[in-house]
Amino acid sequence: MTPDDTDRAILRALTEDATLSSTALGERVGLSQPVAWRRVRRLQEAGILKGRRLDLDLEALGFGVTMFLGVKLAAKGRLDLTAFERAITAIPEVQTVEHVLGLYDYRLRVIARDIADFERVLRRRILTLPGVGNVEANVLLSEERRSGPI
Structure with a gap:
C-alpha cells in the first residue's frame, strides 16, 4: 500500500x-x-500505523536524567548478540535498544532519577551483562520533537 x-x-x-x-x-x-x-x-x-503511544513526562514522574549509551560488545558471535539483547531488554530503565552499524553495536536510551541512580544502573545492571565491552555515555540536555510523519 x-x-x-x-x-x-x-x-x-x-x-x-x-x-x-x-x-x-x-x-x-x-x-x-x-x-x-x-x-x-x-x-x-498495512502495518504503516503500528499503534498509539502515551507520551509521558518523565521528569514529572521523577526521572530527571536521560542518557544515551553506545555499547560495543567484546565478542560478536550470534549467541553474544542474543544473550545481550535478552538481558538488556529486561532492564526497565532501558527505554530503547537499537542495534546499529558503526563505532558501537548498540545504542541505548536509559532513564534515571538522577546521576547517582544512573551510575547504579550502569554499574550493577548494564556493565555486568554478557558480552559488554566498551560503553560511552552521553547526557541528554534538551530534546526537540518534530511533529508529523516523514
Whole structure:
C-alpha cells in the first residue's frame, strides 16, 4: 500500500494527537467518520500505523536524567548478540535498544532519577551483562520533537 495525501493527513493528525476519535479525525481531514475509520483501519492492516503511544513526562514522574549509551560488545558471535539483547531488554530503565552499524553495536536510551541512580544502573545492571565491552555515555540536555510523519 502506498499512502496518498489523505493518508498522510491522517498520519499527521494522529501524530499530533493519537487520542482523536474517528469523528474528530474525519472533521480534521475532511472525511466522514466511517471513511476516516476505514482509512485508519487500512493503515493499521498495512502495518504503516503500528499503534498509539502515551507520551509521558518523565521528569514529572521523577526521572530527571536521560542518557544515551553506545555499547560495543567484546565478542560478536550470534549467541553474544542474543544473550545481550535478552538481558538488556529486561532492564526497565532501558527505554530503547537499537542495534546499529558503526563505532558501537548498540545504542541505548536509559532513564534515571538522577546521576547517582544512573551510575547504579550502569554499574550493577548494564556493565555486568554478557558480552559488554566498551560503553560511552552521553547526557541528554534538551530534546526537540518534530511533529508529523516523514
